[in-house]
Amino acid sequence: MPRKKQTGRKARDEAVDGEDGDQRIDDEQVDDETPTSGGLESVEAAIDQLLESRTTTREKALQEVKKGLQLHYAYDLVEKWRTTLSEGIMRGLKKGREAEFKLAAQLLDVVVLTLGAESEELYAEFSPVLSVFIKDPTASSVAATSFALLTFVGCTDQVSIKENVKMLEETFTGTHSTAFLPAVLRAWGLLLSTMPVKYIETEALPKYGKKLVALLDLDEFEARLAAGEIIALLFDVLQEAKEDAEEEFDLADYESCLDIDDLIDKLKELSATSGHHISKKDKAKLKSSFKDILRSVESGSVPTETITVGSTKVEFHSWERLVQLNFVRQTLAEGTLVHFESNELLQQIFGFTATTKAQKPQYSKLEKRLYLSANSAAAKDQTLAMRRSRQNFGRESKTRLFARDEEDD
DSSP: OOOEEOOOOOOOSOSOBOGGGOEEEOHHHHHHHSOOHHHHHHHHHHHTTTTOSSHHHHHHHHHHHHHHHHHSOOHHHHHHTHHHHHHHHHHHHHHOOHHHHHHHHHHHHHHHHHHGGGGHHHHHHHHHHHHHHTTOTTTHHHHHHHHHHHHHHHOOOHHHHHHHHHHHHHHHHHOOOTTTHHHHHHHHHHHHTTSOHHHIIIIIHHHHHHHHHHHTTOSOHHHHHHHHHHHHHHHHHHHHHHHHTTOOOOGGGGTTTSOHHHHHHHHHHHHTOOOSSSOHHHHHHHHHHHHHHHHHHHHOEEOOEEEEEBTEEEEEOSHHHHHHHHHHHHHHGGGHHHHHHHOHHHHHHTTOOOBOGGGOOOOOHHHIIIIISTTSHHHHHHHHHHHHTOSTTOSSOOOSTTOOOSSOO
């Protein structure tokens, strides 16, 4: 079954929209949002209060630092205050009450995305602590989120990555509270997006396919959506593998893992839901999302989102990338676009280089015809190349940050 790229999908991030529904950040916006020295000074002042004795002071400082680092890509500042940040976050995780714990974990997420390749030390320092809290019902949501992101960015050992995937699997299959399921499922999904095809085909889908389908019946709206997105991710990976091998993809081949007819029926029902137990906004989101999931599973039609950064259009056209993008959005919130403009880690993850208007090359009419036309040899070569490497750290292309062994450990 040939995979299709679904176009016209509106970006879900509620940021500035450009033409054709694309999310856009241009040079003028970057100039307006670029941190001033005063803004950075206020963040530094808050960092200096992370170790204060008063709980309310620490919580306020955690909130201010998190917000400042979300809105401004401040690598130099984070590097300068790295020790204090680590000590403040660790104190919040180990000794803080629920509010302080949550803020500390969320700040850790932003620090990890800011430091990028230099997060290996943070992984070694914080992953043992977070792995304990994942099993704590009062902390598992934020702990699982931070644990997954820290593994995604800071862990390069394949054995450890697989162990962490299994830890999250045990957490979501063992929990009896639907309140924590969405976060744990999405954390698991993020790490699944980096796993080899062999793991998806021989372990993830056979062991958890039926469980994921059962989760579609839950009353918890976000849990159903998270389960559906993971199902789409698993089948997207398998469809792409078949396509790369020039083999036909057939859903019937996976009947031993889950009831395909039951899955399709549930996806159809959710894509047309008219229940009164959820809000109008959530109902629209549920229907739209499950229409995408249904098309992806049933016909290989993959949803596409586009973000415009300066003069660069960044396309997300696989469930792997969408899962990763949504995790980044959750971490950076309204600062997502600012980080896309300057954060080299995000540019490496999603395979693009931001180009400002001043950097945009100028072409003559002849050069445009030779190199920019949709029918030019260069354009055709680029299309073919993009098709073959749609995930920047997919199962074949590996980077230093996200090296993965294709063999089953």
